[in-house]
Structure formats: structure tokens, C-alpha cells
Amino acid sequence: MGQNFQLVVVSAGTSDPSSTRLLADRVAGRVTALAGKRGQTVGTTVIELRELATEIANALVSNHVGPKLQNAVATLRHADGIVASTPVYKAGASGLLTSFFQVLDNDLLIAKPVVLAATAGTARHALVVDDQMRGLFAYLRTVVVPTSLFASTEDWQDNGLTKRIDRAALELVALMTSGFEKTVRDESWGSYQHEYGSAGGTELTIDLDSDLMRLAAGGAAS
Amino acid sequence: MQFGIFSVSDITRDPVSGETPSEAERIDAIVQIAEKAEEVGLDVFAIGEHHNPPFFSSAPTTLLSHIAAKTRKLIVSTATTLITTNDPVRIAEEYAMLQHLAKGRMDLMLGRGNTAPVYPWFGADIRQSLPLALENYNLLHRLWREDVVDWEGKFRTPLQGFTSTPRPLDDLPPFVWHGSIRTPEIAEQAAFYGDGFFANNIFWPKEHYIRLIKFYRQRYAHYGHGTEKQAIVGLGGQAYIAKRSQDAVKEFRPYFNEAPVYGHGPRMEDFMEQTPLSVGSPQEVIDKTLTFREHFGDYQRQMFLMDHAGLPLKTVLNQLDLLGEEVVPVLRKEIEARQDPETAKPPTHAGRVKDKYGDGPVRQPRPNANRGDNVTGGSPYQDSK
Incomplete structure (x- = not known):
């Protein structure tokens, strides 16, 4: 009995096709192949952030979450693994990618395994993934695989990139297979901060036995 | 069902004329708007509370008592x-005074406020906002119900033998709504006390409101105040009305595009489709408003935001004519026809006096003579020996 995984690719590439998307697709392809060898199946959904750009901007400035953004949240909620891929602009990840992850609820992605990937025109940007993107995904309490992916122009003709893609894909498959997310969510979900209706609308548990709830029902503040 | 308007009290530049009203002009305008609300047959006028420009409403009971006197x-x-x-001691005093002057034609809605710098101006800390709100209301609730209060809490100095004056009109505390978008503790407190719960309903996804209102209804029933359907719910909404739909869209667009909260963001058409905003003919506003009860259950009060984003007074008054004459009468009729018979009546002073006293005598507290120490002691009123 093989497991079935939902893989979600989030791409902040802007051209069609973009090298950013291409890099993410190669990871998704390898994840599918490596999982297949273990008798697991992988369904892949792609979120192209360029199509959400206006809604992301609206959510940032006006709290208004549009329907495409709501769909993206629902997709991520069901993800077993995520590949987040971005171009590098001015020595940093695209604001489109960071803005998207910044408007999500803090607990939407807890314990989900993630491959981080970036593309750039020059190898001088190589540390953007490890130095900048990991912090954001640590804040979201995802578990980022050890191998970061970075592809500058010259990497596309270097077999080393393929090897690194293989490594990252295997790391992701291993984390998904281990059931890490499920264990964390099943056993310590309550120890993370949540808001009512956060986690993409799933976080609806109300602890009636909390100090604040007792205060709400006429008790004393602790 | 009650219908009314609520104002944020923003003083916003009119993006069409380029004019920004003075504080004096806007304060005069709000009184005219409230009088107009009564004239066109609306039931409720509500004002926000802010302590920073570009808002004027820092002293709501002063404004509301003036409006009550003129209506x-x-x-x-x-x-x-x-x-x-x-x-909470000042809230108890000020709103009880307003209640007397308005002859009971008042209630109030409590909210926390989300502007961090405002808190320290009043000696508070936004990080404690939620426990502060909960504790303050626990005290306020007692101040209006017990002649003499001994109290000790975390956030304010203790009270010993304190009597909040005047006692509420007919010894019946003002009705309280608790406003919240996403905080179960506020819904719980509203349910615990059998108070009303209000969802501002300006921003969707509506699922947040649906869940919280449902939770409030369940807890209202849990605490024995009535069935879930009898819980007291209010909703916000906003509309811009013109006889012809296309005129409404054309006239409101410049105001929408530069509105303080959502301006420079979503397209108006998207916002209309995805939120409770109605911009259109009276029938379109009616149709949209009628969907609210399908999402949230039958409710007691519908408030509309009509005077924001720099809309000039003349336009707002014209909007109120359309709302009061062409929208609300139809809504009253349609909702009455559809409403579950179990639904509670909206709160009014007269209705609540009847609930409390039946046909019996209504308590009218008369103070004992001052004992010379300016402290009330344990039995400040003649009937509270």
C-alpha cells in the first residue's frame, strides 16, 4: 500500500516559461520519480504567483483576501510537501514570493517539508537561499530540506545542479515519508500559537478551559 | 429588525472636489446625518471612538446626547x-448619564481598538488588550447591576464601596453589543452575559464571521439565555445607492478608490463581488442584504456605513433618502416574511423594562442623604437598606 502525496510548487517566476518554474518542475519531477520507486504516488499542483500578484498586494495593503489567494491557501493547507522557487532580484528573493508567504496565517505551514530554490543571472547570489529565505520559512515553522537549490546561468549546463536537485528531492521524499508533519500536528499542534480560523480556516478548536476564557466568563485575570 | 447607520467619524478629503472638511464642518454634518437617519425612518445611529486625527469622535456620549436631544x-x-x-468606571457613569438623557434610546457596542500608539496615551498596553477588555467589561457589568461594588482586578486600582452614579435608567443597564471579527473570547463573554454580538462584516471571507457567530449562538444557549436562534446578533455592511445601477458605480468609484481602509487596493467590482459592499440600485442593495441572514442566521440589527471616504454631506443625505425610502422598507417586509418565528426581538429600552419588571413597579433609586463624608457607604439608596 503506497502513500499518496500532494506536492505544491510555488513559483515566483514571471516569464512563461521561467527558469524559476523550470527549476521547481525539475524538483517536482524527481520527487515524483523517487517516490514512485517506493511505491508512492505524487500529485503536483502549481501556484504561479504572478497570477496572484494583485490579490497578494491587496491583501498586504487592505486585508482583503481575494478568491485566488483563498484557493492558494486551501491548496497549501493540503500540501504534504512544498517546493518554493523564486528569482533573485537585487540580492534578495523576489518580493512576490516573500509577500505571498507574509500574508499567510502563521500556522498554515507548520511542520510541512519544503525545498527552497532560487535562480539568478550570476553565481554571486548563491547564498540568497541559505542566508535569506531560510529565515522566513523557519518563522513559518516549516522544515526546510538540507540541500538548498540555486541555479545561475552557468548551472543550467552543469551536471552538479542535477545532482543537487536529486539530493533535495530525496530529502523531501524522506521527510514526507517519515510522517514528520503528521506527528508534529497530531501531538503538539496545541503548543503552537493559533488564531481562530487561522491555518487556512481549519484552526477552529476553542479551548474553553484557558485563562482568558475563564476571564471572559466572569472569572479573574491571572 | 432594526436598521441603522454607523460612522467611523473619519474626516477625509473628498477625492472629487479635493476639499477636506474642517473638524467644525464634519461635526455639524454628523448631527445632520443623524437627524436625517431619523427623518427617513431608520432606527439606529452609531458613532465610533477615536483619539487621533483624522477622526473627530473622541467624546461619543457628548455627541450622542446632543443627537438624542434633537431626535x-x-x-x-x-x-x-x-x-x-x-x-470602565467612566464608561459606567457616562453611558448611564446618556441613557437618562436619551430616555433609554441608546445602547453601546464595545470593541478593543487596534491602534498600538493609542493605548499608552491612556496608560494601557496593547499587548494586554484582550485580558484588559475582558476584565474591564466584567467590572462594567457589575457597576451597572450592583449599587455598591467592592472589586479588585489586575489592571485598575481596586474599588471599595463604590457606587457608579447615576444608576441606570429604570435600574436597567444599557444594552451592550460586543464587536469582534476573530476573537472567540469576546464572543464567549457576550454569550456568558447574554449580551449582543456584532460582526462588522466589512471584510470577508465571511467564513470567519459565520464561525464566530455560530460559536456565540451555541454559547448563548449553553449559558441558558435562550436558544441559539434567540441570540442577539448585529451585522455591518456598506452601500452606495443610486436609482440606476451604472450611476451608483460611476459616482462611488472615485471614493472607493481612495477610501482610507481599502482604497488603492482591490478593484471595486471585485470588492463588490467578494464582500458585503453593495454599489447599485435599491433593488441590488436589497438583494445583497437579504443574503446576510442566509449566511449568519436571522439577526436583530443591520447597520450600514454610509458617510465615509470623503463623501460630501449632500451626497450622504441623498443616500439616506434612498436607503430609508427605497431600501429599508422593502427589507423590513421581506425579512419579516422570511424570519424564523423563534428569532428574538431587537433590544429596546421599553421591551427590556417589560422583560425585567413585567407589569410590576419599576425601581427608581433615590439616594439617602449625604452623611457628610462624600462616601456612599453600604446602602446608598433608600430602598437598599
Whole structure:
């Protein structure tokens, strides 16, 4: 009995096709192949952030979450693994990618395994993934695989990139297979901060036995 | 069902004329708007509370008592009164006074306020906003129900033998709504006390409101105040109305595009499709408003935001004519026809006096003579020996 995984690719590439998307697709392809060898199946959904750009901007400035953004949240909620891929602009990840992850609820992605990937025109940007993107995904309490992916122009003709893609894909498959997310969510979900209706609308548990709830029902503040 | 308007009290540049009203002009305008609300047959006028420009409403009970004096039927209310940065003792006193002057035609809605710098101006800390709101209301609730209160809490100095004066009109505390978008503790407190719950309903996804209102209804029933359907729910909404749909869209667009909260963001058409905003003919506003009860269950009060984003007074008054003459009468009829018979009546002073006293005598507290120490002691009223 093989497991079935939902893989979600989030791409902040802007051209069609973009090298950013291409890099993410190669990871998704390898994840599918490596999982297949273990008798697991992988369904892949792609979120192209360029199509959400206006809604992301609206959510940032006006709290208004549009329907495409709501769909993206629902997709991520069901993800077993995520590949987040971005171009590098001015020595940093695209604001489109960071803005998207910044408007999500803090607990939407807890314990989900993630491959981080970036593309750039020059190898001088190589540390953007490890130095900048990991912090954001640590804040979201995802578990980022050890191998970061970075592809500058010259990497596309270097077999080393393929090897690194293989490594990252295997790391992701291993984390998904281990059931890490499920264990964390099943056993310590309550120890993370949540808001009512956060986690993409799933976080609806109300602890009636909390100090604040007792205060709400006429008790004393602790 | 009650219908009314609520104002944020923003003083916003009119993006069409380029004019920004003075504080004096806007304050005069809000009184005219409230009088107009009564004239066109609306039930409620509510004002927000803010302590920074570009808003004018820092002293809501002063404004509301003036409006109450100039009207005959209108219920005056707030949207919201800050339960965090106001001392609950002052809320108890000011709103009881308003209740007397308005002859009971008032209630209030409590909210926390989300502007961090405002808190320290009043000696409070936004990080404690929620426990502060909950504790303050627990005290306020007692101040209006017990002649003499001994109290000790975390956030304010203790009270020993304190009597909040005047006692509420007919010894019946003002009706309280608790406003919240996403905080179960506020819904719980509203349910615990059998108070009303209000969802501002300006921003969707509506699922947040649906869940919280459902939770409030369940807890209202849990605490024995009635069935889930009998819980007291209010909703916000906003509309711009013109006889012809296309005129409404054309006239409102410049105001929408530069509105303080959502301007420079979503397209108006998207916002209309995805939120409760109605911009269109009276029938379109009616149709959209009628969907609210399908999402949230039958409710007691529908408030519309009509005077924001720099809309000039003349336009707002014209909007109120359309709302009062062409929209609300149809809504009253349609909702009455569809409403579950179990639904509670909206709160009014007269109705609540009847609930409390039946046909029996209504308590009218008469103080004992001052004992010379300016402290009330344990039995300040003649009937509380």
C-alpha cells in the first residue's frame, strides 16, 4: 500500500516559461520519480504567483483576501510537501514570493517539508537561499530540506545542479515519508500559537478551559 | 429588525472636489446625518471612538446626547466604545448619564481598538488588550447591576464601596453589543452575559464571521439565555445607492478608490463581488442584504456605513433618502416574511423594562442623604437598606 502525496510548487517566476518554474518542475519531477520507486504516488499542483500578484498586494495593503489567494491557501493547507522557487532580484528573493508567504496565517505551514530554490543571472547570489529565505520559512515553522537549490546561468549546463536537485528531492521524499508533519500536528499542534480560523480556516478548536476564557466568563485575570 | 447607520467619524478629503472638511464642518454634518437617519425612518445611529486625527469622535456620549436631544425615536449607539483604553468606571457613569438623557434610546457596542500608539496615551498596553477588555467589561457589568461594588482586578486600582452614579435608567443597564471579527473570547463573554454580538462584516471571507457567530449562538444557549436562534446578533455592511445601477458605480468609484481602509487596493467590482459592499440600485442593495441572514442566521440589527471616504454631506443625505425610502422598507417586509418565528426581538429600552419588571413597579433609586463624608457607604439608596 503506497502513500499518496500532494506536492505544491510555488513559483515566483514571471516569464512563461521561467527558469524559476523550470527549476521547481525539475524538483517536482524527481520527487515524483523517487517516490514512485517506493511505491508512492505524487500529485503536483502549481501556484504561479504572478497570477496572484494583485490579490497578494491587496491583501498586504487592505486585508482583503481575494478568491485566488483563498484557493492558494486551501491548496497549501493540503500540501504534504512544498517546493518554493523564486528569482533573485537585487540580492534578495523576489518580493512576490516573500509577500505571498507574509500574508499567510502563521500556522498554515507548520511542520510541512519544503525545498527552497532560487535562480539568478550570476553565481554571486548563491547564498540568497541559505542566508535569506531560510529565515522566513523557519518563522513559518516549516522544515526546510538540507540541500538548498540555486541555479545561475552557468548551472543550467552543469551536471552538479542535477545532482543537487536529486539530493533535495530525496530529502523531501524522506521527510514526507517519515510522517514528520503528521506527528508534529497530531501531538503538539496545541503548543503552537493559533488564531481562530487561522491555518487556512481549519484552526477552529476553542479551548474553553484557558485563562482568558475563564476571564471572559466572569472569572479573574491571572 | 432594526436598521441603522454607523460612522467611523473619519474626516477625509473628498477625492472629487479635493476639499477636506474642517473638524467644525464634519461635526455639524454628523448631527445632520443623524437627524436625517431619523427623518427617513431608520432606527439606529452609531458613532465610533477615536483619539487621533483624522477622526473627530473622541467624546461619543457628548455627541450622542446632543443627537438624542434633537431626535424623538432614534436609538443612539457606538461603533465602538473602547473597552480597553477607557476606565470602565467612566464608561459606567457616562453611558448611564446618556441613557437618562436619551430616555433609554441608546445602547453601546464595545470593541478593543487596534491602534498600538493609542493605548499608552491612556496608560494601557496593547499587548494586554484582550485580558484588559475582558476584565474591564466584567467590572462594567457589575457597576451597572450592583449599587455598591467592592472589586479588585489586575489592571485598575481596586474599588471599595463604590457606587457608579447615576444608576441606570429604570435600574436597567444599557444594552451592550460586543464587536469582534476573530476573537472567540469576546464572543464567549457576550454569550456568558447574554449580551449582543456584532460582526462588522466589512471584510470577508465571511467564513470567519459565520464561525464566530455560530460559536456565540451555541454559547448563548449553553449559558441558558435562550436558544441559539434567540441570540442577539448585529451585522455591518456598506452601500452606495443610486436609482440606476451604472450611476451608483460611476459616482462611488472615485471614493472607493481612495477610501482610507481599502482604497488603492482591490478593484471595486471585485470588492463588490467578494464582500458585503453593495454599489447599485435599491433593488441590488436589497438583494445583497437579504443574503446576510442566509449566511449568519436571522439577526436583530443591520447597520450600514454610509458617510465615509470623503463623501460630501449632500451626497450622504441623498443616500439616506434612498436607503430609508427605497431600501429599508422593502427589507423590513421581506425579512419579516422570511424570519424564523423563534428569532428574538431587537433590544429596546421599553421591551427590556417589560422583560425585567413585567407589569410590576419599576425601581427608581433615590439616594439617602449625604452623611457628610462624600462616601456612599453600604446602602446608598433608600430602598437598599
